[in-house]
Amino acid sequence: MESKGYEKMADKPMIELRDVRKVYDNGTVGLNDINLKVNKGEFVVIVGLSGAGKSTLLRSINRLQDITSGDIIIDGKSITKAKGKELRLIRRGIGMIFQSFNLVKRSSVLRNVLAGRIAYYPTWKTTFNLFSKEDKQKAYEALQRVDLADKVYTRADQLSGGQQQRVAIARVLTQDPKIILADEPTASLDPRTSKHVMKDLKMLNQEYGMTVIANLHSVELAREFGDRVIGVRKGEIVYDGKMSETPESVFKDIYVDKEKKND
Numbered sequence: 001m002e003s004k005g006y007e008k009m010a011d012k013p014m015i016e017l018r019d020v021r022k023v024y025d026n027g028t029v030g031l032n033d034i035n036l037k038v039n040k041g042e043f044v045v046i047v048g049l050s051g052a053g054k055s056t057l058l059r060s061i062n063r064l065q066d067i068t069s070g071d072i073i074i075d076g077k078s079i080t081k082a083k084g085k086e087l088r089l090i091r092r093g094i095g096m097i098f099q100s101f102n103l104v105k106r107s108s109v110l111r112n113v114l115a116g117r118i119a120y121y122p123t124w125k126t127t128f129n130l131f132s133k134e135d136k137q138k139a140y141e142a143l144q145r146v147d148l149a150d151k152v153y154t155r156a157d158q159l160s161g162g163q164q165q166r167v168a169i170a171r172v173l174t175q176d177p178k179i180i181l182a183d184e185p186t187a188s189l190d191p192r193t194s195k196h197v198m199k200d201l202k203m204l205n206q207e208y209g210m211t212v213i214a215n216l217h218s219v220e221l222a223r224e225f226g227d228r229v230i231g232v233r234k235g236e237i238v239y240d241g242k243m244s245e246t247p248e249s250v251f252k253d254i255y256v257d258k259e260k261k262n263d
């Protein structure tokens, strides 16, 4: 790939995991020495059986939980070693989308989307709702991008599940992160709504260049929206390839009962 001097940074991965191991307090090995590089602008889907370690992987990347050993580098900086202000800055560059949307249900859609800007303000300002005009405008534009501009003042809990997830996507857009981690973003939604949500996530990836890693149960959605697929089993990466070159047998294999597989 041709790259100009200032774009040489693209050679550096956006996310890198080096020998990452996560052992829970009860001895369960969540991640077993994972090595992985994800480049800027990729849309990666992670597939695997329940309990394979997909959520552990995502939660480790933004340090929602600490890893046991190894290192995780975000855009050139170790999030594993970061503390205080540096950790907050790295985290500001990582947006999360959850299966359960994580909205403040009794607040308006606009308030929820503005929450994406919280990490840019000192706490006292957000406590008193002192968001700038520019940020309110940003939030409104983000809602336009997900076709929810007419719901600005609606209470979040009055929206359908799919609409709530799209508010969460608008919130992430307002946060303006480099990376989006989506943990089963469509697990609580019906197939048609799921597609709509995935299209909005893809829009953030394609139009804003955000790097996306999404855990997905649905092979169909993985196929349609992922550029790259990573298969996880028992805390290990068992497949990593371009989606367009991935045969159906890979998915079948990944979803085969792990106990049978290990006989």
Ligand SMILES: Nc1ncnc2c1ncn2[C@@H]1O[C@H](COP(=O)(O)OP(=O)(O)OP(=O)(O)O)[C@@H](O)[C@H]1O
Pocket (backbone or CB within 6 Å): 024, 025, 026, 028, 029, 030, 048, 049, 050, 051, 052, 053, 054, 055, 056, 057
């Ligand atoms: N807090 C915890 N304490 C102990 N073990 C845990 C904890 N969280 C997860 N695990 C275990 O770690 C392993 C990986 O779990 P993880 O939630 O990452 O899997 P997953 O692939 O995301 O599954 P699912 O699709 O069901 O969410 C499982 O064996 C799980 O039981």
